[in-house]
Amino acid sequence: MEQFLQQLINGLSLGSIYALVALGYTMVYGIIKLINFAHGDVYMIGAYTAFFVTTYLGMGFLPALLVCMIVCGILGVLIERIAYKPLRKAPRITALITAIGVSYVIEYTTQFFMGTTTRTYPAILPTTTWQLGPVSISYIQMVIFSVTIVLMILLTLIVQKTKIGRAMRAVSADENAAKLMGISVDNTISFTFLIGSALAGAAGMLVGLYYNAATPLMGMVPGLKAFVAAVFGGIGSIPGALVGGLFIGIAETLVVAYGSSLYRDAIVYAILILVLIIKPTGLFGKNEREKV
Amino acid sequence: MSLLEVKDLHVHYGVIEALKGVSITVEPGQIVTLIGSNGAGKTSLLQAISGIVKKTGGDILFKDASIYKASPRKIVQGGLVQVPEGRHVFPGLSVYENLMMGAYLRKDKKEIANDLKTVYERFPILEKRKNQDASTLSGGEQQMLAMGRALMARPELLLLDEPSMGLAPILVKEIFSIIQDIQQTGTTILLVEQNARMALSIADYAYVLETGRIALQGPAHELAESEDVQNAYLGGGK
Numbered sequence A: 001m002e003q004f005l006q007q008l009i010n011g012l013s014l015g016s017i018y019a020l021v022a023l024g025y026t027m028v029y030g031i032i033k034l035i036n037f038a039h040g041d042v043y044m045i046g047a048y049t050a051f052f053v054t055t056y057l058g059m060g061f062l063p064a065l066l067v068c069m070i071v072c073g074i075l076g077v078l079i080e081r082i083a084y085k086p087l088r089k090a091p092r093i094t095a096l097i098t099a100i101g102v103s104y105v106i107e108y109t110t111q112f113f114m115g116t117t118t119r120t121y122p123a124i125l126p127t128t129t130w131q132l133g134p135v136s137i138s139y140i141q142m143v144i145f146s147v148t149i150v151l152m153i154l155l156t157l158i159v160q161k162t163k164i165g166r167a168m169r170a171v172s173a174d175e176n177a178a179k180l181m182g183i184s185v186d187n188t189i190s191f192t193f194l195i196g197s198a199l200a201g202a203a204g205m206l207v208g209l210y211y212n213a214a215t216p217l218m219g220m221v222p223g224l225k226a227f228v229a230a231v232f233g234g235i236g237s238i239p240g241a242l243v244g245g246l247f248i249g250i251a252e253t254l255v256v257a258y259g260s261s262l263y264r265d266a267i268v269y270a271i272l273i274l275v276l277i278i279k280p281t282g283l284f285g286k287n288e289r290e291k292v
Numbered sequence B: 001m002s003l004l005e006v007k008d009l010h011v012h013y014g015v016i017e018a019l020k021g022v023s024i025t026v027e028p029g030q031i032v033t034l035i036g037s038n039g040a041g042k043t044s045l046l047q048a049i050s051g052i053v054k055k056t057g058g059d060i061l062f063k064d065a066s067i068y069k070a071s072p073r074k075i076v077q078g079g080l081v082q083v084p085e086g087r088h089v090f091p092g093l094s095v096y097e098n099l100m101m102g103a104y105l106r107k108d109k110k111e112i113a114n115d116l117k118t119v120y121e122r123f124p125i126l127e128k129r130k131n132q133d134a135s136t137l138s139g140g141e142q143q144m145l146a147m148g149r150a151l152m153a154r155p156e157l158l159l160l161d162e163p164s165m166g167l168a169p170i171l172v173k174e175i176f177s178i179i180q181d182i183q184q185t186g187t188t189i190l191l192v193e194q195n196a197r198m199a200l201s202i203a204d205y206a207y208v209l210e211t212g213r214i215a216l217q218g219p220a221h222e223l224a225e226s227e228d229v230q231n232a233y234l235g236g237g238k
C-alpha cells in the first residue's frame, strides 16, 4: 500500500507534465484540426532554454520558467506562421506530414548545435524531501504540482473569461461564423499556438529539472504519450487533456513499478489502441461534426 | 447615396460560376429582398459581400467606399453584418457568450450593456436561456440568437440569409415581424428568402436571382403581382 501511494505520487508528477503538453495538442487540434507533431520538440526546446538561462545566466526558478514559456510561445507562433499557415486550405495530410518535417528540423538543428550529450542543470531548487506519513514528496515534485495547478487555473480563466479565450472557442466551434463576427481567425490561431507552446515550454523545463537531463530527442516519446493523453481525454477537450495526462502518467508509473519497465511505453500504446477501439472520441470528446 | 451597391459581381467555385455579373442596390432605411430558388446563388452573394468567399470580378461599394478587397473584420467594423444561412450559433458557448461575440469588435462597454438589454427585451427567451449552451436551443430560438448576436454588432446594414428556413408558420410570422421592427429602429436590411410571399410582403424593393443572374427587379408590391413571379415563386396563379 505504501509502495502504491508512493507510485501514485510519482505518477502524478509525470502525469502533470504529460497534461501540460497534452493541452497544446488538444488546443491546436481543436482550432485547426491538426496534430502538431512538432509539439514535443517545443517541449524539448523548453528544457534547453531552461538549461541555458540557469547555467549561463544564473537565473532562478521563476524567471527561468517565464523565459522558457515566452521563448516556446514565440517558437510555436513562428512554426504556425511559417509552416502551417500556408497550408491551411491544403488537404489535412499535407499539414500532418509538414508537422513531422518540422519536428525533424527542430530535433536535428538542436542536435547540430548542442550535440547528443545529455545536459544537466545547476541546483536551482532545494533537494528537500517531505515525509507525509508513508510517502515522500520531493521539492521538485511539489514544484511540478504547484506550477501545473497554477497554469491550469490561468488557462481556464483565459479560455473561459477573456475575450480572446471566447474567440478561441468561437473559432474552434465555427470558423466562418467567427469571421462574420469580425474575429481575426489568423490572430486567434496564433494565440492558441502561443498558449499551447508556452505550456509545453513550462513542461520542458519541469521535466528537465525532474530528471536533471536535456537531450535533443527527449521530446519524441513524451510528445507521443501526451498526444495519447489528449486522445484518451477526447482531443479538443481541455479538461480531457488534464485527466488524460494524469491517467497516462499514473498508468505508466504503475506498470513500471509492478510490471516491468519493458512495458513503460507499450502500456501507453495499448491504451491508445483500446481508446480508438472502444471510444474513439475519448473521455470528454463530443461526436462533433467534421469541418467541411 | 445608396448604402450598398453591388456592381457586376462574379463568383467562381473552381469552374462553377455561381454569380455571373450581379448588380443590386440597397437604399438606406429599406428592406430589400432577394428571392430565388435553390442554388440560384443567394448565399454566394451574401458571403461575397461579407468577404467570406473570393470574388472574381466586379465591385462592391458600402457607404460609397469599395469593400471588394476588405477583410470580413473590416466589413463588420464598417457596420455591415450578416446572419448566415443555418444560424451558425457557436455550440459550446452559452447564449450570453454568443451574444457577446456579436459585440466582439466594440469597445464601448456601457453601450454594449445597453444593447444587450435591448436584445433581451426583443427576444425574452434569450434572457431566460442566457446561461444555456447555444446548441441546446430549438431552431427558432437559434434563429433569434443569431439575429440578436448580429444586432449586438450595431449593424447599419443587416444581411439575413433565409431566416425563416425550417421554422413553423407561427414562428415564421414572428421572425418577419421582428425584421420589420429592426427596420423601424433604423437598420437597413437585405433579406434573402425562399418564402417569397412573406418576403415580398414586408420588403420595399425586390430582386429575383436565377442561376447567378438577376432575372427581375422592382418595387416589392409590383413583383408580388407580376405573373412571372407568381408562377415561379408564389405557387402559381391566384
Ligand SMILES: Nc1ncnc2c1ncn2[C@@H]1O[C@H](COP(=O)(O)OP(=O)(O)OP(=O)(O)O)[C@@H](O)[C@H]1O
Residues within 6 Å of the ligand: B013, B016, B018, B036, B037, B038, B039, B040, B041, B042, B043, B044, B045, B085, B194
Ligand atoms: N463552396 C462551394 N463549392 C462549390 N460550389 C458551391 C459552393 N457553394 C455554393 N456552390 C454552388 O454555387 C451555386 C450557388 O449556391 P448558393 O449556396 O449560393 O445558392 P443559394 O441560392 O443560396 O441556394 P439555397 O437556396 O439552397 O441556399 C450552387 O450551384 C452551389 O452548388
Ligand SMILES: [Mg+2]
Residues within 6 Å of the ligand: B042, B043, B044, B085, B161
Ligand atoms: Mg443559400
